[in-house]
Amino acid sequence: MYEHDVIVVGAGGAGLRAAIAAQEEGADVAIVSKLHPVRSHTGAAEGGINAALRDGDSWEDHAYDTMKGSDYLGDAPAIETLCQDSPKETIQLEHWGMAFSRDDDGRVSQRPFGGLSFPRTTYAGAETGHQLLHTMYEQLVKRGIKVYDEWYVLNLAVSDEEVPEDRTCHGIVAYDIQSGEVSGFRARNGVILATGGPGQVYDHTTNAVANTGDGVAMAYRAGVPMEDMEFIQFHPTTLPSTGVLITEGVRGEGGILYNENGERLMFEYGYANNAGELASRDVVSRAELTEINAGRGIDDEYVHLDMRHLGEERIIDRLENIVHLSEDFEGVDPLEEPMPVKPGQHYAMGGVETDENGETCITGLYAAGECACASVHGSNRLGGNALPELIVFGRRAGAHAAGKDLGTAEITTGKRGEWEAGEVDTPVAPGAVRGTDEDAVADGGKAPDGGAVAATGDEIVTRAVDAENRRIDRLMTKEDGVQHAEIRSEVQKSMTRHVNVFREKDGLKQALRDLREARERYTDVYVNDPSRTYNTDLIQTIETRNILDLAEAITLGALARNEFRGAHWRKEHQERDDENWLKHTMLSWNDGSPELWYKPVILEGEEKTYEPKIRSY
Amino acid sequence: MSTQVPETQETEESEAETETESVPVAQQQRQQRKTERRERVAERERERTEEEAASDESRYHLKVFRYDPEVEGKQEPRFDEFHVPYHKGMTVLDALIYARDHFDSSLTFRHSCRQAICGSDAMFVNGSQRLCCKTQLSDLEQPVRVEPLPYQEVVKDLVVDMEHFYDQMEAVEPYFQTNDLPDGELEEQRQTRENREKVKMSTRCIWCGACMSSCNIAAGDNEYLGPAAINKAYRFAMDEREGSDMKEHRMRILEQEHGVWRCQTQFSCTEVCPKDIPLTAHIQELKREAVKNNLKFW
Numbered sequence: 056m057y058e059h060d061v062i063v064v065g066a067g068g069a070g071l072r073a074a075i076a077a078q079e080e081g082a083d084v085a086i087v088s089k090l091h092p093v094r095s096h097t098g099a100a101e102g103g104i105n106a107a108l109r110d111g112d113s114w115e116d117h118a119y120d121t122m123k124g125s126d127y128l129g130d131a132p133a134i135e136t137l138c139q140d141s142p143k144e145t146i147q148l149e150h151w152g153m154a155f156s157r158d159d160d161g162r163v164s165q166r167p168f169g170g171l172s173f174p175r176t177t178y179a180g181a182e183t184g185h186q187l188l189h190t191m192y193e194q195l196v197k198r199g200i201k202v203y204d205e206w207y208v209l210n211l212a213v214s215d216e217e218v219p220e221d222r223t224c225h226g227i228v229a230y231d232i233q234s235g236e237v238s239g240f241r242a243r244n245g246v247i248l249a250t251g252g253p254g255q256v257y258d259h260t261t262n263a264v265a266n267t268g269d270g271v272a273m274a275y276r277a278g279v280p281m282e283d284m285e286f287i288q289f290h291p292t293t294l295p296s297t298g299v300l301i302t303e304g305v306r307g308e309g310g311i312l313y314n315e316n317g318e319r320l321m322f323e324y325g326y327a328n329n330a331g332e333l334a335s336r337d338v339v340s341r342a343e344l345t346e347i348n349a350g351r352g353i354d355d356e357y358v359h360l361d362m363r364h365l366g367e368e369r370i371i372d373r374l375e376n377i378v379h380l381s382e383d384f385e386g387v388d389p390l391e392e393p394m395p396v397k398p399g400q401h402y403a404m405g406g407v408e409t410d411e412n413g414e415t416c417i418t419g420l421y422a423a424g425e426c427a428c429a430s431v432h433g434s435n436r437l438g439g440n441a442l443p444e445l446i447v448f449g450r451r452a453g454a455h456a457a458g459k460d461l462g463t464a465e466i467t468t469g470k471r472g473e474w475e476a477g478e479v480d481t482p483v484a485p486g487a488v489r490g491t492d493e494d495a496v497a498d499g500g501k502a503p504d505g506g507a508v509a510a511t512g513d514e515i516v517t518r519a520v521d522a523e524n525r526r527i528d529r530l531m532t533k534e535d536g537v538q539h540a541e542i543r544s545e546v547q548k549s550m551t552r553h554v555n556v557f558r559e560k561d562g563l564k565q566a567l568r569d570l571r572e573a574r575e576r577y578t579d580v581y582v583n584d585p586s587r588t589y590n591t592d593l594i595q596t597i598e599t600r601n602i603l604d605l606a607e608a609i610t611l612g613a614l615a616r617n618e619f620r621g622a623h624w625r626k627e628h629q630e631r632d633d634e635n636w637l638k639h640t641m642l643s644w645n646d647g648s649p650e651l652w653y654k655p656v657i658l659e660g661e662e663k664t665y666e667p668k669i670r671s672y
Numbered sequence: 673m674s675t676q677v678p679e680t681q682e683t684e685e686s687e688a689e690t691e692t693e694s695v696p697v698a699q700q701q702r703q704q705r706k707t708e709r710r711e712r713v714a715e716r717e718r719e720r721t722e723e724e725a726a727s728d729e730s731r732y733h734l735k736v737f738r739y740d741p742e743v744e745g746k747q748e749p750r751f752d753e754f755h756v757p758y759h760k761g762m763t764v765l766d767a768l769i770y771a772r773d774h775f776d777s778s779l780t781f782r783h784s785c786r787q788a789i790c791g792s793d794a795m796f797v798n799g800s801q802r803l804c805c806k807t808q809l810s811d812l813e814q815p816v817r818v819e820p821l822p823y824q825e826v827v828k829d830l831v832v833d834m835e836h837f838y839d840q841m842e843a844v845e846p847y848f849q850t851n852d853l854p855d856g857e858l859e860e861q862r863q864t865r866e867n868r869e870k871v872k873m874s875t876r877c878i879w880c881g882a883c884m885s886s887c888n889i890a891a892g893d894n895e896y897l898g899p900a901a902i903n904k905a906y907r908f909a910m911d912e913r914e915g916s917d918m919k920e921h922r923m924r925i926l927e928q929e930h931g932v933w934r935c936q937t938q939f940s941c942t943e944v945c946p947k948d949i950p951l952t953a954h955i956q957e958l959k960r961e962a963v964k965n966n967l968k969f970w
Contacts, residue, residue, distance in 0.1 A: 264786065
């Protein structure tokens with residue numbers, strides 16, 4: 056067993072920032088990650104980091120834009136924390152040497168972005184995430200922080216009191232991908248989940264293959280509710296054949312969207328009469344698909360994003376990476392012709408329920424970054440708000456886990472505050488398929504066969520290790536059955552078809568039926584590769600289980616929410632319904648039978664209360 | 673890929689449509705577009721089925737290196753052949769994924785982002801170091817030979833041990849150092865646009881290891897820092913924000929015996945770099961700096 060004060064799971068932007076912060080507070084910290092840190096998907100972020108740095112801008116304006124963008128489902132304390140901390144954190148990156156694009160006076164450049172009232176998006180060409188990730192990994196090397204890279208975290212080691220709010224997280228169980236060793240990691244102070252997004256739930260996504268929602272699924276099965284899972288962001292500009300992201304920066308710099316008839320669709324059809332291409336992402340994605348569905352798409356599949364008029368010099372200066380991506384992955388030279396683009400899954404607004412300090416309802420368990428939901432983004436995230444989320448909440452979670460006093464959080468977690476039960480009419484029972492030990496291992500380290508309750512942290516970790524060893528043995532010794540790739544691809548197809556930008560009741564119900572079938576097939580899953588050396592077959596089989604849990608949560612939340620808000624568009628409900636739906640969707644695993652409940656949104660900020668208004672761009 | 677079609681406000685026209693004249697022009701046009709669209713979709717559907725029918729002919733032939741120290745039958749390195757159905761735009765990575773998911777789930781390789789930024793899937797394809805996700809099958813001679821990066825220890829199949837590469841990277845103090853930060857936490861350091869432009873290419877390294885694996889010198893000298901690490905040092909040495917003292921410190925690291933002077937300007941690193949970093953040029957520039965610093969060289 057390995058032992059540290061703080062253990063961070065995941066080595067993207069949030070994980071690295073959390074580790075640095077924990078170490079600065081004097082903790083012995085280690086990162087455990089299935090990828091080497093520089094391989095993390097933060098590196099693929101392109102657009103930029105929103106920070107109110109200049110005269111004429113203020114954190115209050117940033118907060119207002121973020122709240123409006125969230126369609127009033129963001130919690131004010133989280134949003135205000137983000138906007139207050141972002142300038143300091145952004146400049147901290149600069150002090151660490153990050154190669155930001157510069158203005159003539161040598162200061163960090165900023166550009167306009169969707170849904171922002173001020174050009175406050177700092178950037179490093181169209182490769183901001185790459186620069187951020189490498190800058191932070193450099194700091195990790197400098198500080199000598201221990202990284203267990205290519206260790207796949209299988210589960211959390213959590214005590215098993217009756218209600219989640221009484222439980223404590225004592226560590227994790229991880230699998231060394233290179234050697235096949237399963238080991239416990241005891242965390243004396245806390246575990247921070249920073250595992251990123253669940254893009255692999257869909258088959259047309261900007262996300263990496265590694266983005267399988269592992270952290271969210273593990274926390275969920277340990278008793279932490281998932282929050283607002285139905286809100287999935289579809290980025291309006293991804294390359295049709297691969298899902299590769301074309302940054303919003305293209306439109307920020309002046310790129311234009313055209314339909315088949317060469318019409319500037321955002322204005323021509325009144326989707327956003329003021330902001331046009333720079334409306335927020337949910338609005339632009341729906342506009343594009345509406346055009347395509349009306350027969351005005353090109354090849355009925357995509358629209359055109361044109362930036363030729365910006366001129367080669369400006370494009371190379373600010374968007375060079377996009378030229379390479381478009382040429383390499385779509386065979387289109389954007390200096391010569393418009394780029395084909397269509398909406399693709401990009402970001403999950405929902406995730407592990409946390410407060411503004413990154414803490415979950417389980418003692419000693421934190422989450423930060425895309426896998427967490429505080430909620431900063433509500434039902435729609437603004438472009439340029441994800442990278443600051445990583446560094447702001449990564450730092451807070453890391454510092455808090457290491458013992459720094461950040462003051463009392465205003466957001467309550469778990470069923471500690473006000474909440475109400477939810478109801479949803481499902482065609483099939485969601486949750487665990489009874490009779491598999493898959494679900495029994497995921498309930499907080501319960502003793503097998505009703506044995507004695509584990510007393511100490513070490514015992515709880517040991518017991519979780521035993522449970523994971525049993526799971527791996529079962530998967531590895533099974534001679535025949537279904538392969539994970541088949542199940543995964545069925546889930547991705549169904550989700551992409553039914554739980555996409557446009558959603559309707561029957562489709563959502565069909566998705567639940569498909570997911571049920573996938574869960575049942577998963578009970579027959581087996582690992583074909585007998586090797587203990589670098590067994591990706593095993594890793595992907597376990598990831599697929601996590602994908603299943605997340606896909607179901609997304610669909611359940613979407614079916615239950617009878618309104619149109621932010622990224623969640625329902626055919627049957629074309630209005631935002633503040634009277635009934637100004638609340639967060641919560642989903643608890645409850646030993647395998649998902650329980651739906653709701654908690655109110657907090658619109659009261661430090662100085663003012665945010666009033667829901669009609670949202671137009 | 674399926675695109676959802678939410679129904680528009682109007683109801684579908686029934687077969688018994690008689691009053692076309694009274695229908696507004698816009699609606700007629702819409703209707704016409706819808707009809708055309710349906711025809712186009714049907715046409716493409718037909719093409720797709722034809723393609724699938726013809727797919728037997730359009731398969732790509734891959735020869736893939738296999739090795740697993742643990743599994744009997746794979747302990748002796750060998751090549752496996754896969755015939756993968758081809759579609760336009762297919763990359764080597766797509767083909768490997770297809771082979772793994774449809775033919776042999778034990779086929780092992782690293783990959784993650786699919787878009788040439790994570791640096792996981794550098795391999796030896798038809799005799800040169802490439803990122804598989806960025807390499808079009810259509811650019812390659814068949815059979816396409818896929819092997820692990822040369823000069824690295826093979827862990828399994830196409831996965832190599834990257835530890836040595838990481839060690840070399842860490843040997844050059846690969847992090848920003850300055851004694852001269854602004855006082856205010858909201859006050860950035862100034863950097864000219866020209867200076868950022870100078871270091872820009874060097875910051876694009878994704879640590880894929882292609883350059884190191886292509887370098888004859890690195891192959892023969894385990895202590896040679898190698899192109900990636902030297903480029904990383906260049907990125908800081910040339911960054912005006914670090915200051916001259918720090919530059920001198922960095923030059924001392926670089927002009928040691930296994931530093932820049934080992935480079936024989938064969939340009940192989942520059943040729944294979946998937947991010948087009950002028951690695952050889954950067955190394956030469958550092959050599960000039962070293963001479964300028966009046967230091968002896970071996």
